[in-house]
Amino acid sequence: MRGKILLWALLATLLLTGQSWCQMAEFEKIGAGDDASEPVLVMGTSTEPQGLLPSVKRVQFRTETGWSSWIYLKGVRLTTDPVAVSPQPGVVDILTGGNDNDLWQIRLTGHGSWSDWIRIYGPPPYNKKLGGVHFRKYELAAVSTGSSGGDYHLFTWGPTNHCLYKRCWGSGGRVACERTLDWIPMEGEIGSRPAAVLHRDEIHLFALDSSGGLIWNRADLPATGSRDAPSWEGWSPLRSGFVSPPAAATDGEAIHVFALMDGGGLGHLSFDPETGDLRSETISLRMDSSPAVVIDGERIDLFGVRGDELIHVLYDGEAWLRGENLRGFISGQPTAVSDGRGQIWVFARGQGGWLWGIHYAPG
Known part of the structure; x- marks a missing residue:
């Protein structure tokens, strides 16, 4: 009897402290539903001392339109909005500021298999020199050329109102950055978090200036593995009248840029950087956050936060x-990405400071 009591006490201690070699996803059912999905087994495999095992929780049943339940991942409390990229089909990397303002990564592969949280960069040296910097460090934009030996080009809005650049690479299923090298400041000031997109072997950046004008910069994509920094052409004005950081994606022919408009609505610019052709429209839609966008052919999936809920709007090739x-239960600017296999994932900083996510899988 005494042995059983000791065994139960030991099990209770492990459950309370979360110390285990593996963790089962915990589901919280909010509202009615008949979803009978099994919990996801999450294994921690990293031997890195900065690895943190995530705990995955489901908080809402899936919708009737193909969207999954919401999940949130414990382990790292986000201090900035996340950014997601898909370096290869079936793989999604999420990068965010978290905990002690470090830069963190977590990787999603297949159907719900999560890596550890990995700390890939500490507080930037420029922040150590400038105490009291505004909390926009690691408000990132990112593009990737592949997770196995490919490059990750990271951008953020620095404390001196310059866009800062850092080149990292894929290594052993994670993003690796040279920790002894500071971020590189780009010439010209910006006034918002940037957006980045790969288009025709070029990196294109978009941001707002100090007066709400949309500005644009570009550079040839450096050869993979060369460690060269891009050679930027310089910031050029595109259109004025915006009040939120932009989001950008390409359909292969043009780059589509979205941002909240001064006076209401969502501005949509279709931009061909080769010809300079620029077309614009205003979408009658209220959002409280900057948008996020995914483009697949003529289909455009657009996301934003209203209150603390995610709004989704679809362009089907003919109309919104x-x-x-x-x-x-989310806040800030969401990030959206296609995994290259037909699934769309949307992530945001949510209730509790955790990473929240939802995905769409046709059929």
Whole structure:
């Protein structure tokens, strides 16, 4: 009897402290539903001392339109909005500031298999020199050329109102950065978090200036593995009248840029950087956050936060369809990405400071 009591006490201690070799996802059911999915087994495999095992929780049943339940991942409390990229089909990397303002990565592969949280860069040296910097460090934009030996080009809005650049690379299933090298400041000032997109072997950057004008910069994509820094052409004005950081994606022919408009609505610019052709429209849609966008052919999926819930709007190639409320408990600017296999993932900083996510899988 005494042995059983000691065994139960030991098990209770492990459950309370979370110390285990593996963790089962915990589901919290909010509202009615008949989803009978099994919990996801999350294994921690990293031997890095900065690795943190995530705990995955489900908080809402899936919608009737193909979207999954919301999940959130414990382990790192986010201090900035996340950014997601897909370096190869079936792989999604999420980068964010978290905990002690370090830069963290977590990787999603296949159907719900998560890596550890990995700390890939500490507080930037420029922050150590300038105490009291505003909390925009690691408000990132990112593009990737592949997770196995490919490059990750990272951008953030620095404390001196310059866009800062850092080149990292894929290594052993994680993002690796040279920790002894500081971020490189780009010439010219910006006034918002940047957006980045790869288009025709070029990196294109978009941001707002100090007066709400949309500005644009570009550079040839450096050869993979060369460690060379891009040679930027310089910031050029595109259009004025915006009040939020932009989001950008390409359909292969043009780059589409979205940002909240001064006076209401969402501005949409279709931009061909080769010809300079620029077309614009205003979408009658209220968002409280900067948008996020995914483009697949003629289909455009657009996301934003209203209150603390995620709004989804779809362009089907002919017209913008009525918006859909995907709920959640999130804040700030979401990030959206296609995994290259037909699934769309949307992530945001959510309730509790955790990473929240939802995905769409046709069929």
